[in-house]
Amino acid sequence: MSASRPRPIGLLTATVALLRKDLLIEWRTRARLNAIIFFALATLLMFSFALGPDTKLLEKNAGGYFWLAILFASVLALGESFRVESENACMDGLRLAPADARAIFLSKALGNTLLLTALGTLLVPVMVALYGVSIVTSGVDLGLILLLGCLALSAPGTVYAAISSNARARDVLLPLLLFPLVIPALLSAAKATTLVLQGDPMNQFGSWAGLLGGFNLIYWSVGFLLFPRIIED
């Protein structure tokens, strides 16, 4: 063929190219995306029904419910993002292209972070309205926790979604593997969010954000190192 020989591209370029592809697919299947958003909204709503009209209780636990809604939505989003790759063996197509497996991890995890962060941003006003809470300390803190929390759900989530998408009973397997793993992230994100919503007299926000940061550091490295072993065998 007359075309010039392809030359290898760097990790960053590959990540960006794959991320663009994932976002393009999300955009072209935005009906699916909308369904996930409505699922999260419905989850928030269901908590208020499950607890009855006790506004005090809802207000007190708003941070926890908010993060549970995001966690449930993340399981759906992660499952979808790997279902797209298993259709027509697209993951094989990427591996043989060749795309660096670490770039696949980074693009999937970053794409999922973006999606969840956007979802969380949409959920905040709904939470404020439904649960009657208000942002007491600062919106910047809330944004920081939202970003850190979504990063923390995405890295281990990507690793486990890659595994469970190739196993039987994938829909059960992903939450079973993921939920015990993200408990520390969920716990610190919910705590920190509660502090933002109810005031932070003892200045504990920093420690929870720090814990979340450490969690991210560990699992982004672990995923980066172990993900290639999952998709190459």
Added chain:
Amino acid sequence: MMTLSTQLLGLLAAAAPGQVGSGRIVGGWGYVWACYAITVAMLVLYAVSLWVRRPKAPTDAKE
């Protein structure tokens, strides 16, 4: 790795819960027997499950 193992040991091994309040607890043998009975039952059940799942065909004599 040693650090992790030590940490793990410290994590659960010394899981002897401390006591709350003061004054000696009297009796409570029922709790003690329950613990021992449950443990023995679980170990026996697990042994039985190992027996049930034992390899059907014996492995080669060479191995």
Added chain:
Amino acid sequence: MGKFIKWGLLALSLAVLATGWWLGLAWAPPDREMGDVQRIMYVHVPLQWAALVAMFINFVAAVSYMFKASWKLDATAESSAEVGLVLGTAGMITGAIWGRPTWGVYWSWDPRLTSQAIMLVAYTGYLVLRRFVEDPEKRATWSSVVAIIGAINLPIVWFSVRWWRSLHQVQSTPKTVDPEMTLALRVSAFGMLFITLWFLVARYRQALAERQAEVALPDALPSDLAAAGGANSSRVA
């Protein structure tokens, strides 16, 4: 050696465990504050130690598998996770029962018990994953990844739960223990450890036999391949 390990080790461990429990239940004095309830320690603590040993073996086997693939390591990982899950569950149940007379409730969100509960769920997930993957090589690799991540998670869970709880209650500190108690505890712990070892060996043999049956050479092939089977440069030895 099979017979000796099978029955000799079992007899030894049962004898040691029975001695340890007898020492704990009849010989050692009751605790100054907890009274006779404290005798739960001689079953609870050995269970927890043994579960930890099993989980640690699982972690080591999983990490080793990442560096050198072998069915023996895979079988070790599988057997230790299962034995650890059984012992850990027993340990958690006895811990909860112990909590009833001492704390007044079965479950107090104590960091250790909570971390352990999370750990048990994680290892249940590990064993379920193994059931749901057909391909032996993939199953071994993926479950190793899950085991490594699960082990890394343990200290994180422990710290976060402790932090989370410490805002509500002060952690109780371990108390000093009488020498008689120490001896009874040690003997019980060794007995439990031997039983664990026996379970591990028995389960390991099963797992290895299953793996070898899964990857056995099919009958349809010419005999030359069967002969070379042991010597080929298989990725998974």
Added chain:
Amino acid sequence: MPPLSAAPALALHDVSKRYGRRWALARLTYALPAGRSLLLTGHNGSGKTTLLRLLATALSPTAGRVEVLGRDAVVDRDAVRRDVALLSHASFLYEDLTAHQNLTVLARLLGLPSPADAANEKLARVGLNRRSDSPVRSFSAGMRKRLAIARLLLKAPSIALLDEPFGELDPAGIHDMEAIIAELKASGVTVILATHLIEQGLTLCEERLHLQDGRAVAA
């Protein structure tokens, strides 16, 4: 005969591949001289697809060594991947993206200077330029095959691994595919072709390997 210095296009040393308890390939040894093209024949399940996937490094052998252009397919995997391209039963196509977007994604991963133009060029080559902005989900099986071959052409491989390229194509499509394969060969690409259409295969390939139960047998 190829010059002695040239490494064989591909060499299989005692290659076996096991799926569970079944051997898909059993101790296969074969060397394809440089500059020749290979026809793989055999019944369904004889190991043709497995062999192509091994050569494409989509699988690694259970035992034995696979060499592509003198490089070990396991040790030098990434280098081998850049040399080969696989047309497989699975199309590697994203259903939700358009034909053009599918090719652009690959062109970016390959580091081609102008991905969109390269994609357009290959779409025109396989006669899909009028449907370039339709999502793959709306494509027929034959159109998917054409798009998949465009994907292969985009990679400009030294070795093209074609697994049943004529399947699901109408007579005109088969004719086009033959032309494309002839063109690949003319430009110096080694073609490894697995097909049931033996006449077409024999006109395109100089060498033939007949597989039966994962072993090479005389056709």
